Amino acid sequence: MASLKDLKNRISSVRSTQKITKAMQMVAASKLRRAQEQAEAARPYSERMERMMGSLTANLMSADDAPKLMAGTGKDDVHLLIVATSERGLCGGFNSSIVRAARAKIQILLGEGKTVKVMSVGKKGTDALKRNYSQYFVDSVDMSGIKKLTFADAHPVSDSINAMFEAGDFDVCTIFYNKFVTVMEQVVTEQQLVPLPMEKPDDAVSAEDSNLAYEFEPEEDEILAELLPRNMAVQIYRALLENAASEQGARMSAMDNATRNAGDMIDKLNIVYNRTRQAKITSELIEIISGAEAV
């Protein structure tokens, strides 16, 4: 049986852990709000971008000389996986679920005899994937030190992807990130970036839009050449924003659980403490009484 002093120490240590988790939860809650606002603010741009892409690609898709970044190289031998994770731990299953999904995908691709290349964004995913797949790593981007994600932060990632594609280093590019649904729920999402997944023009609006004959200034292909890399950056920026919001959400709920668990533990320890104290008093009493009787 642990002594009273031990129990007391234990309780106070659990209590200070609870304070820390509580603080982390509150920090995550306020960061989450900011991240959500940012993700929301970025939405109009990507929506407009999609609309523009839609009207451009509708005209061009049939053409044989469609840019490769959009239509793909026509092969799918070399896959580039971009795995976006967080810089810090203590956020529940956030990182492990992304890493698990990426791992499963790598296994499938390797099983099919494809070549796999991995590029990771964020320290946690880099560490976890390097353990098994370090030979496939082409690059890892460190996002630590970035407090507030800006569009410029997405550029290094998209630039290196574009450069690799131009060099013919991969055929298909997929990004893994956590999509923010609610605070409690984040969904691991894999999104294909190259070639661009084409939506069917079943929408009445898009059909109407694509009927408009646009004039292009300068030429169509020049605009596309400018638009496509930018679209890549926007997609990555959006994925990173979603990821940032998800991370804070995951951390918030993980820390909420931890705080609650610590509370339960304190209650249980208190009961044990009280019982031990009572037992000690009783045994002392018995000693005194039996001592008195003996005299």
Added chain:
Amino acid sequence: MSDKVSFELVSPEKLLLSEDCEMVVVPGTEGDFGVLAGHAPMISSIRPGVIEVHEGSNVTHRLFVSGGLAEVTNERLTVLAEEALPVEDFDAADLDQRIKDAGEDLEDAKTDEGRHKAEATIALLTEMRAAI
């Protein structure tokens, strides 16, 4: 058809401006163009320069964009800008200083890449300075 064009200026970080206005002048790569309601559909890229929003005979907004794309349809104009800043926020002295700094960078640059970058920065800053 209304006689106003609904103008939206968005940067990747947020929706900067969304309003109905009479005319917007956009610095296209192949020359400035004004957009009024009923403009023919067009997609154009943008060079660094100033977007002017006209209301009657007044200019209500002047915004500097560092590049991007504009989409024009009959009733709307959407500008996807890399970066957009209101011209009022510019500080001439600060810009001069930055141009000077960039000039020094250009002299110090050893690689071609560094030189190109510095040149691009100078060009951008000079445009910004000219916009004031």
